[in-house]
Amino acid sequence: MQINGIHHVTAIAGPARRNLDFYGRVLGLRLVKKTVNFDDPGTYHFYYGDAAGAPGTILTFFPWEHAAPGRLGVGETQETVFRIPAAAIGYWTHRLVENGVPHDAPVKRFGETVLSFRDRDGMRLALVGIPGIEAEPAWAGSDVPVEHAIRGFHSVSLLLDDAAPTGAILSDVFGFREVARDDTLIRYRADGAPLGNIIDLRVAGGFLPARQGAGSVHHVAFRAADDAAQEEMVRKLSENHGIRTTEQRDRNYFRSVYFREPGRVLFEIATDVPGFAVDEPSESLGQALKLPAGLEKQRDRIEALLPELA
Structure with a gap:
């Protein structure tokens, strides 16, 4: 059965060691895969998520040691938002203060308490307190108490000139529907998806275009159960919206196609x-450097190029 929603979010970071410290130690996410950028093998590709690396929990990074800062703008993801138990907002506010993390005071958004903050590269993140999720699985291998731990994605927000064309694709291709509006913010939800089931479209006509760099989201990935479900989405994009995707690319852990939606995200x-x-076994996810078969013969050279993590 097809479950709609966010599969993963991929962003650009600065130094790899700093990225590992923030997402593994400060946020308490599990490093579920340590590999390389298949298109730039001298760069790490880190995948963080829950204990199993389930779709809807995965935030990934290309950490370039000397990446220039990005600039938020139209045609980009504005904020990446995680779910936490509602009672954990106080814990996380204190934890962000303790770790010197820039953050805003909690606010209400569509009736939910939202704590916004930024990582070491300025990437915009937030935690949303959700009642009744305390019993959901959470990664227990960090020093964040499991009762306060992150439970996958809540949403992403996209900054756009015009929300309508993007909303049409969310609805027709990815199984979302509009459920609420608040001034310039339009909320779409995928029914039945437990994680990553919300996309917020923020209309900001006339705003500067985005400039990719450290702290920028590179892309947002949506779930397809298998190749057949993916092919059906590709067909709808072509026939109903005149959009062509790339050819399918094997990323070892999933198979992907890419496209620019009408808002340029x-x-x-x-x-x-x-x-x-x-x-690799589930119990040792993220511990060893994993390379695709085509790069395995270059392991020694690649390992020599990668920055030290210890």
Whole structure:
């Protein structure tokens, strides 16, 4: 059965060691895969998520040691938002203060308490307190108490000149529907998806275009159960919206196609299969450097190029 929603979010970061410290230690996410950028093998590709690396929990990074800062603008993801138990807002406010993380005071957004903050590269993030999720699985391998731990994605917000064309694709191709409006913010939700089931479209006509760099989201990936579900989405994009995707690319842990939606945000459609345990046991995810078969013969050279993490 197809479950709609966000599969993963991929962003650009600065130094790899700093990125690991922030997402692994400060936010308490599990490093579920340590590999390289398949298109730039001298750069790490880190995947963070829950214990299993389930779709809807995965935030990934290309950490370039000397990346220039990005500039938020139209045609980009504005904010990436995680779910936490409602009672954990106080804990996280204190934890952000303790770790010197720039953050805003909690506010209400569509009736939910939202705590916005930025990572070490200025990437815009937020935590949303959700009642009744305390019993959901959470990664227990960090020093964040499990009762306060992050439970996957809540949403992303996109900054756009015009929301309508993007909303049409969310509805027709990805199974979302408009559920609320608040001034310039339009909320879309995918029914039945437990994680990453909300996309907020923020209209900001006339705003400067985005400039990619450290702290920028590179792309947002949406879930397809398998190749057949992905092919159906590609067909709808072509026949109903005149949009062509790239050819399918094998990313080892999922298979992907990419396209620019009408608002210029880069979207990906990623299969749920085969998952992150395809090349290492679930209990040791993220511990060893994993390379695709085509790069394995270059392991020594690649490892020499990668920055030290210890």
